[in-house]
Amino acid sequence: MDRRAREIYAEKKEALEKGDAEVTKQVGRGKDILSILMRANSSADVNDRLPEEEVIAQMSVFLAAAQDTTSNAIARVLHILAQKPDYQERLRNELLESRAGDDLAYDDLNRLPLLDSIIRETLRLYPPASILLRVATQDTVLPLSEPIRTVDGQEMTEVPIPKGSEFLVGFLGCNASRSVWGEDSLEWRPKRWMPSLPTSVTEARIPGVYPNLTTFAAGKRSCIGFKFAEMEMKAMLSMLISHFVFQLSDKPIVWNVAAILYPTVGWESLRPELPLSVGLYK
Numbered sequence: 001m002d003r004r005a006r007e008i009y010a011e012k013k014e015a016l017e018k019g020d021a022e023v024t025k026q027v028g029r030g031k032d033i034l035s036i037l038m039r040a041n042s043s044a045d046v047n048d049r050l051p052e053e054e055v056i057a058q059m060s061v062f063l064a065a066a067q068d069t070t071s072n073a074i075a076r077v078l079h080i081l082a083q084k085p086d087y088q089e090r091l092r093n094e095l096l097e098s099r100a101g102d103d104l105a106y107d108d109l110n111r112l113p114l115l116d117s118i119i120r121e122t123l124r125l126y127p128p129a130s131i132l133l134r135v136a137t138q139d140t141v142l143p144l145s146e147p148i149r150t151v152d153g154q155e156m157t158e159v160p161i162p163k164g165s166e167f168l169v170g171f172l173g174c175n176a177s178r179s180v181w182g183e184d185s186l187e188w189r190p191k192r193w194m195p196s197l198p199t200s201v202t203e204a205r206i207p208g209v210y211p212n213l214t215t216f217a218a219g220k221r222s223c224i225g226f227k228f229a230e231m232e233m234k235a236m237l238s239m240l241i242s243h244f245v246f247q248l249s250d251k252p253i254v255w256n257v258a259a260i261l262y263p264t265v266g267w268e269s270l271r272p273e274l275p276l277s278v279g280l281y282k
């Protein structure tokens with residue numbers, strides 16, 4: 001990651017030094033987040049400027065936290081839509097009717113109900129980062145939403161957590177909880193978001209920077225890019241689905257558990273890929 005970040009940094013630095021014409025040639029035309037970061041840094045007051053090493057370190061964070069998460073989330077939506085052609089067609093109709101593939105303005109794109117529901121439902125059931133690692137900085141007690149029975153038969157309503165404990169927070173515990181989302185909590189059903197969620201969800205006080213989901217974490221260390229990710233997914237999917245039809249290929253796709261869940265062909269491979277059969281729409 002560090003090696004690649006350094007390469008990107010060097011490429012962009014050279015392009016930025018050569019001026020606008022060179023930047024325009026690049027993919028993203030200098031509007032990508034890393035070019036913006038570098039440009040902002042070079043125009044900042046000398047005292048506020050990040051050292052080069054830190055900009056490169058921030059790039060690694062963005063590659064892992066921003067690109068890997070969002071690209072795998074988009075891949076997941078495409079994989080699901082390839083398996084559910086009826087949903088794909090309904091989404092395409094919504095996108096074509098609103099001309100979403102022709103550079104629709106942010107607010108208008110944000111308002112499309114099926115696109116929004118498909119993205120939320122995918123992020124609910126398939127959070128790209130499915131586990132959070134945390135360390136308790138002080139002794140605390142974790143209250144449980146429902147009592148649990150321990151192996152020796154006792155009922156527990158809370159869990160004492162001593163300072164220094166390391167624990168994993170699994171997002172699906174909340175995102176797919178039956179008592180919150182209902183009997184079909186493990187089903188991918190975008191309609192549950194339309195027109196609004198049941199009160200069992202809205203009143204559950206789900207901790208999350210993104211409404212009703214834990215996918216982008218909660219609190220001080222929650223995701224700073226969730227709106228960016230949402231809009232990136234919407235912009236990308238509106239273009240792709242307006243122009244192309246996605247179908248399953250003959251390759252078996254497996255989603256692998258990792259820091260960010262990713263697809264491979266078959267169980268043995270570690271190479272991230274999602275071959276689908278893609279055709280031009282009309």
Ligand code: HEM
Nearest residue numbers: 065066069070073128215216217221222223224225228229
């Ligand atoms: C679907 C896409 C995304 C998902 C599911 C996601 C999820 C998360 C989660 C769960 C965390 C907390 C990680 C932890 O504390 O261990 C996080 C942190 C972070 N995310 Fe995202 N993220 C996404 C996209 C983005 C994008 C597009 C950006 C930037 C443009 C971004 C930037 C960050 C950064 C910088 C952090 C670290 C914040 C900190 O530790 O203070 N993420 N993200």
